[in-house]
Amino acid sequence: MTATGNRDEPGNARARIVMALLAGLVGCDVDLEQPTPVEVPPSASGAHRPIVVVTIDTLRADHLGAYGYVRETSPNLDALAREAVLFDQAYSTAGTTLPAHVSLFTSLYPLQTGITSNGPAVAASGARVARLLQEELKMLGYDTGGFVSAAPVKARSGLDAAMDVWAEPARGVPQRPGSETTDLALAWLADRDGAPFYLWVHYFDPHSPHEAPEGYGELFASSDGLAEFQRDRGFPADRSPELTALNDAYDGEIRYADAELARLIDALRKGGWYEEATIIVASDHGEGLGQHGRLEHGRVYQEILRVPLIIKFPGRFELNGTRYADPVSLIDVVPTLVETLGLDVGSRFVTQFEGTNVFGSSARGRQLYAQRTFRSRPKAWGPGKKFVLFDGRWKLHDSTHVDNELYDLLVDPHELTNVIEEHPEVGDRMHTKLAELLGRFNEPGLRLNSGSDDIPDGFLDELRALGYIR
């Protein structure tokens, strides 16, 4: 385990921002007011209120029991969902690991953060305006720990900012099994001394290459029940054995990750934290598995963007145990936590939010945004740019390199029939709105990007091993 120490002492925050302004690194007015570090009050039971984020990489919502899947891939996640708020229509902001995670932790879209692929990195805290959730919690007195499983979110990404303890696969090792990450997280939990804590655990097992871990390969080695599921999603009637085998292995990987989630939840229960903890389980994106002609991720169809999102709030929060039907985005998670938990974060952090508290009135009837992965140097990640705007019904794909597409998700939830010719007025209206958003998102004020596309030696090899570069 690598202990990084606390590199984000609250007392230095104002000095850092002043330095950033003097250095011309920020391009907009900045509120210099910073939160005073405070003790998070103990709950009635005497326990503090931990916040635990679990991201299970590459996890499609529709392959989970809680979201109606035909196979029992997720008994432990399903059990947690029954005690939590389950978001039926939760969407990522991009089909790639790092941009989606940065959106989750900042409440900003990828064009706003400047992190649009796995290549860039979040700049050092003194060289940017926008902040990550863990940086705010650190200033509120939380102990912070990050335990990740794969290359795109290693410390070079900048996501280790303000983490007291950080653990990742060794240099040159692109990913590791969830059991190793859980072991390290549990050891850190065992050392907690009563201070409130923020824990992020990242699992990577459902990511390609799709090979179920030992003991999980045979669990789903048949196509039982899958025919209707795949037919609904546009697979040809003579589904290839290769695609079915890929699906079986993917489901085995999910079941394995679900067992690791169970170990984590069990430790929270045994440590006496579960009841008062806020536990968020989400994914950064899904996986193609053959839909729309693609096996992996990066694009913006539903099988990529629709992710699980489950939030168990503390204690007897009245909405635990309910389902939330309207579309929400990963950028809504932090604003929802801040308002629902009453976190005394800085006013500047709140004003950076692009997302909203999903329990507030402003969450209704919104249009949400996401985008395809791209880099400023396009050759590494394929051609062109593609943006999507969507609500509970319509979804516009706006592309720089192929014809635009429009889908009516109410009647075509898997995006099989492009209806842009039938509904030109809807496409035009959404295109105009999207153009407005892109203009605003391209303003540089909140960027976290370190400004360099230079990729360190060895990192390209790790990305290549994970299938990002061919």
Ligand SMILES: [Zn+2]
């Ligand atoms: Zn990912």
